[in-house]
Amino acid sequence: MLRIKNLNAYYGDVQVLYDVNVEVNDGEIVTILGSNGAGKTSLMKTICGIETRRKGVIEFNGENLINLPAHKLITRGITLTPEGRHLFPELTVRENLLLGAYAINKKINDTYEKVLEMFPRLKERLSQFAGTMSGGEQQMCAIGRALMSNPTFLMLDEPSLGLAPNIVEQVFDIIKKINKENGITVMVVEQNANIALQTADRAYALENGEIKMSGDAKDMLRSPDIQKLYLGL
């Protein structure tokens, strides 16, 4: 589905990604691991074309996206949930969800109902300002908003950020459910390697802007290097 070849990215003159190669197949959950400053968020932003200058090939279903502006990506079926959720705090939950379908010209009633069914908590809070919800609810709202455009490929940037451990588990259960039941391919960037590897099919480890390791998530979970670097064992 997604093939990234020799991707280099720069903030001004500073290079942040070096010849990154990542492949995501249809129906997979792929996770990108990495510590602080490894370039995880930069990778996500670069794929979307936000903020960075980039060189290389980003092929999505056979189309090269390298010159596609950020706001067009959603029309190809790709949605990003940015790091720190980036909800619109002064808009209501309902408005947040509707904005998720901003670029979609089709009727959205069915999708809207489906999303609310998936997140019953949001249904209770439709007219509440998004900024007044708890962290977990905000993350649900961000994922719900991303699903409003009926994506085929969902990118999540650190969905566990600032959440309590049991909420993190809930969020990852939902990610699994989205993947299995809705058939959406997921790419998730995570610092919490343990839960990410348990959820994902395959994983990449990013360090200083380079891919250092890649493989089956279950194998990675047992790899001594990964255990030492990311799991603190």
Next chain:
Amino acid sequence: MNRLVKFFDGSKNKMILSALFFLVLLLIPIVLRISGYENESYVEGVLILCMMWAAMTLSWDLLMGYMGIWSLAQQVFFGIAAYTSSMMNYYLGMSPWLGFLIAPIVAAVVGGLVAIPVLRLKAAPYIIIATMCLGEIVRLVFTNLVDFTRGELGFWQMEAFDDVFGINMNGADKIPYYYLIFIIFSAITLVCSLIAKSHNGLAMKAIRDSQEAAESLGVNSTEIKIKIFIISAYMAGFCGVFYAHYMKILTPTDMFSQSMMTEFIAMDVFGGIATTRGPVFGAFFLTIIMESLQGLDKYKLLIYAAILMITTLLLPNGVMNSSRTLKLSLLGRLTKHGRTESDIDAEAGNG
């Protein structure tokens, strides 16, 4: 409690209130004329100012309130349109009515050109500096291009609007001007509230809250920003043309320095940003207060400042957003008491 929250949300009440407001504005001159009130033209004069500043503040609120672009150059669009229309009249002898056709377009072009550099700036302080400088640059250019703009002397005694449909527009009777600005003001109010309610209105607020997320959802922020800059400048242009041929005096200092802009800020923030009622209320209230304090002369600014400070302290989101402020605090209290497990967990997780 929920019913209370709902009451403050009542958009139907708001519709009725705004319809009533426009009806009253429409009827005031007629009532004054019939009753033979002796200060008729003074009252009309104050209301003309109110409507003009309200229209200006509304046009600026599209940029600042809805999109969070702290552009402090709204008076430039206003001034450029006023000067364009005056110069067309002075040098070419064109009718001021033609000013309405051409000058707002000139202002809109300037607005579009201003948008390009401003778009490259993300943080509010840089936008403020850049747009303030623009005002200064334009002021200095207009002061020093003496052959063209008559410098600090400015333009005065411009022609009034020509008579139309047998209505005398010489200005002795304020009623024609009153209805002229009433039409401009109503049109701008209508356009602003339509934009706010549209698909793009939601996208504008999204850009304000998080441009990154908005773009990832398919909002073309560059396009929307340029469009709104152009629309906003176009609307300010209409007010500028009206001002030129109503006040009949233009100087670079009056038109392009920050003092006028400061009033728009006060009116908008006082009334409540990102609403249609806010800027209108702020403009009317503050203009009327300023006028009614004329008698107190020396203490005028002191009282004005006190009113501004007290209201911003008590109603930080502006007078017309006070229901929202209240709603937020009510909801805050509600969730504090009826806290769910996940809230507590989340707090524990954050700590």
